[in-house]
Amino acid sequence: MTDTETAGFTGRKAQASAWFRALQEEIIGRFEAIEDAAVPPLYRGEAGRFDLKAWRRGDGSEDLGGGRMGLMRGKVFEKVGVHFSEVHGTFSEAFAAQIPGADKSGGRFWASGISLIAHPLNPRVPAAHMNTRMLVTSEAWFGGGGDLTPLLAYQRDQDFVDTVDFHAAMKAACDTHPGADYAHMKEHCETYFHLPHRSEPRGTGGIFYDRFNTGDWEADFAFTQEVGRKFADIYPGLVRRRMIEPWSEAEREAQLIQRGRYVEYNLLYDRGTTFGLKTGGNIESILSSMPPVVKWP
Template sequence: MTKTDLETRKIRASTWFRALQEDICARFEALEDAAGPPLYSGPAGRFELTEWTRGDGTEDLGGGRMGLMRGRVFEKVGVHFSLVHGTFSEAFAAQIPGADKSDGRFWASGISLIAHPRNPHVPSAHMNTRMLVTSDSWFGGGGDLNPLLAYQRDPAFEDSVDFHAAMKAACDSYAGADFTEMRDHCDTYFHLPHRNEPRGTGGIFYDRFNTGDWEDDFAFTQEVGRQFAGAYPEIVARRMNQAWSEAEREEQLIQRGRYVEFNLLYDRGTTFGLKTGGNVTSILSSMPPVVKWP
């Protein structure tokens, strides 16, 4: 593959991730518009989109566009686009395939999303897709659902069944994407070993995905984004008008603590962002706005 071909691929991937950010933000704002009394009050939320640059400005190291919203339906939601490049630290480069042959140089672009709805009946959700280049290139990402009330944390509950069906539909479209393998990877990865419990009801997770057919791999990664953008807003719309009690709100806030614990202790995306000089506000926007450890 020529350098020109690689640069074209980078442009295509980063353009898609930025467009997906815009699409999802629009869908979430439509849900804000649809919410109203008696459960919701105040103005409909709107995303605040903030461009940011990486580094001290003395050289071009990329950056991104942070999208944050606090609204009626979404107590806090972040939908972020990034496009960064530079050199890994020597210690971190040793953990990244191909970094030894690229002198630690890397390029990465992607979208990262975490939604924390106000209504305890509406599951939280996470999604990210990305492309990373060293001396090699690959895609990674996935999506998972995080119900906050006990009655919803059964994998057979309607919301999880529909979410898994959407992720399976993405996988079934591409021969190199094995849904069972990616589902199991998700369950293994999004697990809290110190509590011996899952973070949520899963979805799919894939890392260092490179079948040798870049076009197919890119198309699959796009389909993961499309399926999430279709399935999750439908789940939100289904649940957002259910009334909730103070006890359910309390349960929601306690369960959110599991999300915090995972992201700060185990999440590789958080580690990657912080160790490559990413936007700290954007990276830690995954934290819920209110949480309890009783």
């Protein structure tokens, strides 16, 4: 199947890609505003700004798409990445066997999305991850979600107020969209973001969905947009809530050790990391999820 033969998806691909680009811009603006709001004595120096870098997939001999990487190291955000991509090409034969519709598309695919990982400096501010994407073979579907990773022991409880508020936002994104089952997506998140070698969760969860296709593309796209909007509202709010709290050296030490769990998960189990590497994605973007400082005791 050629790109011409997937013309039925052309308008939808353009619509989804434009949304992911817009969401990247919106979140970048909100995160830079947080940097502007950080003041002494807890935060010193210049407010962080995103370094935006365009990239192209492949060696340049043919158009295989690309994206825009956004990375910031600031006062509040020790490291945060907000990345947009739109890529296309052909899966390897082995990888194509794992992707719905790839057998009928001759292995050809198109994918676009936004991915985000935030590692705040203050141990009391939870880390967070979010991505939403659309993937097309001979079929088209959405995937993604958002999850929270508090890094201090007393915060890693489902009753902790930040987790309660974050889940409420994700549930609200689901509740107005038929087919978006919050309970199922919450369970999927808890199962997916789990470290089996340690028998522990990576964080306090959120929602996760993959191969989401109810048969109503417009409704599925509207749901994916709502997930992005809810995350763009709730997470900056949680950052502002906690960033004003002072922290101790012991809390910083605990944060750096818990970040090690994040590294272990992303390198061992994360399917998004695998997909990016197997489809020739931008290595800097893919591995920008790694925390800037981490410890293993």
